[in-house]
Amino acid sequence: LTFNMLTAAVGGTFQGTISGTGDVSRVGTAPLTFNSQIDIGGNLDVTEGLLTLDPGAEVNVQGIVTVGATGELRLNGGTLNTGTITDDIFTLTDGRLSASSIQGDLIQDGGVLAPGASPGLTNIDGDYSLNAGTLEIEIGGSIAGSDLDLVTADSVTIQPGTTLDIALIDGFIPTLSNSFEAVSATSGIAGTFTNTTLPSFNGLTFDVIY
Numbered sequence: 018l019t020f021n022m023l024t025a026a027v028g029g030t031f032q033g034t035i036s037g038t039g040d041v042s043r044v045g046t047a048p049l050t051f052n053s054q055i056d057i058g059g060n061l062d063v064t065e066g067l068l069t070l071d072p073g074a075e076v077n078v079q080g081i082v083t084v085g086a087t088g089e090l091r092l093n094g095g096t097l098n099t100g101t102i103t104d105d106i107f108t109l110t111d112g113r114l115s116a117s118s119i120q121g122d123l124i125q126d127g128g129v130l131a132p133g134a135s136p137g138l139t140n141i142d143g144d145y146s147l148n149a150g151t152l153e154i155e156i157g158g159s160i161a162g163s164d165l166d167l168v169t170a171d172s173v174t175i176q177p178g179t180t181l182d183i184a185l186i187d188g189f190i191p192t193l194s195n196s197f198e199a200v201s202a203t204s205g206i207a208g209t210f211t212n213t214t215l216p217s218f219n220g221l222t223f224d225v226i227y
Contacts, residue, residue: 018042020049030071040080043068043088051076051095061099063088070095070112082116092128109150118142123170125150129182130168136186138162141170145202151180152210154199157187161198164189169201175208182214183223190218196226 018035020043030050035041038058043049048067051074060080065087070076074095082097084090084104090097092112101118108124115131122143123130127150132139136155145168158164164187183199185191200206206227215223 019044032073046087050074063090067091069093070097072112098134115139122146124148125152129153131155132166132168133162136162136164136166138166139168141168143171145170145173146176147174147179147208148176149178151182152200153182153184155184155186156191156197157185157189159195159197165197167198167201171202172204173200173202173206175206175210177208177211179210180212180214181210181225183216184214185216185218191221193221 018039018041030052032053034054036056040059040062041057042062042064043066044064046066048069050069050071052071053073055076057078061078061082064085067089069091070093072094076095076097078099081101081103082090082099092109092114094112096113098115101120102116103120106122106124107119108126109128109130110126111128113129113131115133115135116139117133117137119139119141123141124146126148129151131153136157138161154166156165161167209227213225
């Protein structure tokens with residue numbers, strides 16, 4: 018399925034549903050907006066132009082999301098769930114992103130990053146700059162990427178004003194000796210979260226260690 022947006026300045030909004038095993042692509046320079054549930058069994062290609070996910074959009078991509086050199090994928094309050102995003106620099110400004118792999122840098126200027134398939138792993142093949150917004154970590158056990166969320170990157174920078182939101186899931190109760198790694202960076206982590214939402218259990222809570 019191809020959305021050919023040609024060169025109209027106004028663009029258009031798709032409010033229908035898509036499902037199936039094929040690929041979806043958008044070409045042309047006019048903006049396109051999704052505002053509904055989109056289930057793509059193949060790949061999503063934003064070859065050129067702007068594709069926006071509005072608050073009513075929930076886009077689930079089983080394959081790879083590829084953003085071309087003249088393309089842009091923007092979350093404007095919508096939700097994107099996918100396995101892999103390929104983009105030199107992907108910027109999250111709003112909405113909710115769940116991805117297992119990001120091939121390029123991730124700049125988070127807002128919104129929520131929820132690693133993997135919740136819980137799961139988000140591997141960033143580049144740098145992660147958390148300038149604003151929330152990193153959401155779910156803990157349902159001790160195995161990273163399976164029942165524990167984990168973000169990995171080359172380097173991580175955390176700016177003031179950002180939020181770390183930790184939740185216990187699936188009835189899991191940690192013991193006093195447990196520790197859980199939420200963020201890992203081969204070149205180190207700079208900065209700290211200003212806000213933390215931490216669960217309580219058996220009269221205990223978490224300490225965040227950088």
